[in-house]
Amino acid sequence: MSNIRKANIEDINRVMDIWLQANLEAHNFVDPNYxxxxxxxxxxxxxxxxxxxVEIKNEIVGFAGLKEDYLxxxxxxxxVRHQGLGTELLNYLKNRYPQLILDVYQKNRAAVNFYxxxxxxxxxxxxxxxQNLNEYQMMWKSGEK
Structure with a gap:
């Protein structure tokens, strides 16, 4: 059972550990030094x-970062990937924002497909x-199919 909550300053080191590791793993087409x-x-x-x-047993296992409606x-x-937690977090955000906009590398097919x-x-x-890499800008709007 997971819990979703707003992060606080004490969470920053764990959040950044996840950020770095996830980017290194998901973007093997980007120089790791970037x-x-x-x-x-x-x-x-x-x-x-x-x-x-997102916490499981009081351990942060994932997160989403937004600036206004930009994800x-x-x-x-x-x-914990591929266990439905990303969809759970995205649904949580969809219940709080009327629209979400994001950018995703075209080469990150798993993320493109997920969104x-x-x-x-x-x-x-x-x-x-x-970087000579192409991105998609994608948008979700409440009420649209």
Whole structure:
């Protein structure tokens, strides 16, 4: 049984551990140093975001970070992936936000498929900053099928 709650400052180290590990595992097409080099910036930014954590037996196993209706990402510890927790967290967010927008690497097929399965539609394709990688911008709106 999982519990979802708003994160607090004491959660930051565990959240960042999950963020780094999940990005390294999910994005084998990105230089690992990119994530490591941006760790401190993300740690600072995440403290200004709305972060919701998923706990199992009082251990944080995943989280989502948002700025307004922009979903910066959903991240889970590898040991609990593919157990429905991502969908549970996404449904929690859908009950609190009238729309959600996100960017996802096109090469991250598992994430693209996950978001499509959960009602997100591609609204734009774009090249990601300086990395020669393409992204989809996807959106979910309450009431749309």
């Amino acid at each position: 994530w490591k080099d941006n760790f401190a910036v993300v740690k600072q930014e995440i403290q200004n975001a709305d972060v919701f954590v 910066a990402g959903i991240f889970f510890d590898q040991k 499509q399965k959960n009602g997100f539609k591609t609204i734009q394709e774009k090249e990601y900053q300086n």
